[in-house]
Amino acid sequence: MPSYKAPVEEALFLLHDVFDIGRYNNLSGFAESTPDLVEAILSEAAKLSEGVFQPLNQVGDRVGCIRHNSGEVTTPPGFKEAYHAFVEGGWVGLSVDPEFGGQGLPYAFAVIVNEFASSANMALAMYPGLSQGALAALLTHGSDAQKKMFAPKLISGAWSGTMNLTESHCGTDLGLLKTKAVPDGDGSYAIFGEKIFISAGEHDLAENIIHLVLARIEGALPGVKGISLFVVPKFLIEPDGSLGARNKVACGSIEHKMGIHGNSTCVMNYDGAKGWLVGEPHRGLNAMFVMMNEARLGVAIQGLAISEVAYQNAVAYAKDRLQGRSLTGPKYADRPADPIIVHPDVRRNLMDIRAFNEAARALVIWTALRSDVAHRSRDQAALTAAADSLGLLTPVLKGVLTDLGFENAVKAQQIFGGHGYIAEWGMEQFVRDARIAMIYEGANGIQALDLVGRKLAKDGGRAIMSFFAEIKSFIKDNEADAALEPYLLGLKQGAGDLEQATMWFMQNAMAKPDNAGAGSYDYMHLFGLVALGFMWAQIAKAAIAKRAEGAGDPAAMEDKLLTGKYFMERIMPETGACLARIRSGADAMMALPAERF
Template sequence: MPSYRAPLEDVKFLLDDVFHFDRYNNLPGFSDASADVRDAILSEAAKFSEEVLQPLNRVGDLEGCKRDDDGRVTTPKGFKEAFRQMGEGGWIGLAGPVEYGGQGLPQTLAQTIGEFMISANMAFSMYHGLTLGAVAALVAHADDGIKQTYIPNMLAGKWAGTMNLTEPHCGTDLGLLRTKAARQADGSFKISGTKIFISGGDQDITENIVHLVIARIEGAPAGTKGISLFVVPKFLVNADGSLGARNGVSCGSIEHKMGIHGNATCVMNYDNATGWLVGEENKGLNAMFVMMNEARLGVAAQGLAQSEVAYQNAVAYAKERLQGRSLSGPKAPDKAADPIIVHPDVRRTLLTIRAFNEASRAMMIWTSLKADVARKSSDAKERQEAEDHLGLLTPVMKGVMTDLGFSNAVAAQQMFGGHGYIAEWGMEQFVRDARIAMIYEGANGIQALDLVGRKLPKDGGRAAMAFFNEVGAFAKEHGGDEAMKPYVAPLSTALGHLQQATMWLMQNAMAKPDNAGAASTDYMHLFGLVVLGYMWARMAKVASDKIAAGDGAQHLRTKLVTGKFFMERVLPETAAHLARIQSGAATTMELAADAF
């Protein structure tokens, strides 16, 4: 059976030593999360993830969610009680606004804890993850009445939230949606239509479900300009806050999926369901994008989290599984064979996954801190810089972390040989669960197009130039440090490849847009590798300085070796991405469709 242990030591290193969490104490909520407090919170979150959520992961996969003849959905055994504990423990409202019952702690802390919970049980974690995304959209765009009616119970775990975008005939192109909203005399709307792929669309773990639904008000413009957002509860809410009649929303069926069986993915039918407008008419996408961006960072964390838990189990197996002898001579002469971790290719595989995990965790915490700055700083320039960072890196993180997270889950499964293909070992579930992260919340090809077509040129390339300048300045500052040369030199080379690729796109994409389309995925991964390399260089600098100051902790030396491996064996892939980008789109687009 698989196991999981939250990476507390690595998280503490990142929060305390690399990103200096306490330096943000000028922001609301940070001073309440002192080192002692956050260590206690992280430890309790680890315990909850390891002891409550992880044992339910295989249960959820085997049992799945069920819909009865009356349309009622039940979740796997133990899920309802675990969700109750989450709510009562304050985990859902950890970073929620204090005025709605949240604790007001930094989003960075909540995001870090989120990784633990996703590693322990990805399907379960989606119920509260989407709830928090819905809360974010309501906080940003709903009126006070809607906020007071819904958010406190959502943060308390009594009610859950969902996001309803996709319809049977439209996914990415939301301008094609057909769900209608009919205006009522009392200011409400009647919502009618069908939505598909709705995570947590129905379940039995909360008293109510707050659906955020995009629809077109009758008479609104065609396309995305005519989309509005509505809050549509499963049960109507009375004036005193109690639950009233069942609304006209129901689960038509549950999708039979490759993975995340413990999460109910529903076809939702809206039949004159009562809903209320969130934000302005015909500006629904602006409001929904708040939730979508939250969700995309959450999905990026899913890529990391599945890679981490798969890695942990692969390492445990590699240390125990006896097979063959070391190429340099027996390492366990008292045994019939050596453990497979002695073999170079096994180590290459494990180090590749580990190097990704640690750098991705750093990128996630770095970006989460930017999100806190964007929301809480009183300095307009700081907020702008943080927003630029989030806009630029969100598609990179979602695309790269989920692509590589899935690849790493497959590689970790490979360590088990035939046992990895057998369900009881748990590795094939990690592979199946990780696969969806590359698809939902905007498939990764769309993330790449968003990066190249929108985020890169936005504001004259301001965000990209700021990133290039930051990485370049770091490399220049530490290039003369002998201990840092194994990290700075490869990073500088990779940054040069990214800058060349960016210049090539500037020169070749405007006149021939297919060049941008053909280059987009390679560019996204090239960008992601440079960010991961920058994270490794920053971590190596801290570890090197601490060792030079006399800190003999083993994890610091391990950090330097893992980072060096990344620079030697992973980061050089930027050259291949650059070559593919510069080859252009001609050959890619040459064949007629019927030649495929």
């Protein structure tokens, strides 16, 4: 059976030593977050993840969710108790405004907690995770009455939330959706249609489920300009807040899928269900994108989370499994063979994963801190810069962290050899669970197109220019530090490749848009490598400083410097290959006629 240990010390090092969260004490929620409080929060989250969520991961995969003839759904054994433990701890509303019952703590803490929970049990963690996304949309675009009605219950976990976008004929192209909304004459709408792939669409964990549904009001324009967003509860709500009759929305079936069996992915049928408009009519995508951007960062965290738990188990196996002898002679002469961790190719896989995990965790926290600035700062310039950065980084994190998270799950499985293919060891579940993260909340190819097609040019390229400027400033400020030189050289090379790729698009994509499409995926990964390299440079700086001060564990700081050096020597050079592929353009890719495929 696989195991999991939440990386509390890693997260604390990033918060305090790398990013110095004390610099954010001018923002609400930060000044109250003393080092002791932060450690207590993360330690409690670790206990819940390790002791409650993780033991249910394999049973959730084996048993899955069961739909009954009534349309009700039963979650796997133990899920209901674990969900209640999570919501009773106040974890759903950790970073939500206290006005509605949240704790108002930094969003950066919430993403760390989400990583721990997702590593321990990704399918279970999705239930409260979706509620957090629904909350974000309602608090941003909902009316005062809607906030008052729904937010406290979602925060408490008594109710849970979903997002309903996809239909059988339309996924990415939401302009094709057919679900319709008919005015009822009392301010509500009757919703008709079918939605598919709805995570947590029906379950037995919460007393009510609040669906956020995209639909087209009768007579609205075709395409995305005619889409509106509606809040549709599973049970109608009486004026006194109590639950009334069952609404006309039901789970038609549970999807039979590759992984995350413990999460009920449903086909949802709306047969005149009563719903209420959220925000302005015909501007539903604006409201839903708040939830989607929240969800995309959550999915990026899933990529990191599976990579981390797969790594931990692969390391334990590599230290224990005896096979062959080291190429340089026996390392454990008293044993019949050496543990496989002595072999360079096993080390390659483990170092690849570790170098990703530590930098990816830093990138997630760094981005979450920018989200805190974007939502809490009163300085308009700081707020704008943070919002620019968030918009630019969201597709990069979603696409790159989930792609590499899946690759890392496969690498970790490979270390187990044949045992990695056998269910009892748990590695094949990690591979299956990780795979969906590359697809949902916008397939990764779409994330790449969004990055190149929309985010780069937005506001005259202001966000990408700021990103380059930030890296150049860091390099300039630290170039006199000889100990940092190996990290700065790698970062400088990668950032130079990214600048060249950006310039190539400016020169070659306007006249021939296929060039942008053909190079977008490589550009997203090039960007991701540079962003991860930037994190490693900052981690190395903090580790060097702690080592010089004689603070912390010297071995741990040395390990970080060695892992960061590995990233710069073995992984960062991939930016050159990405650049070469981008420059090859679209000609060869688009030349073969469709009928000859």
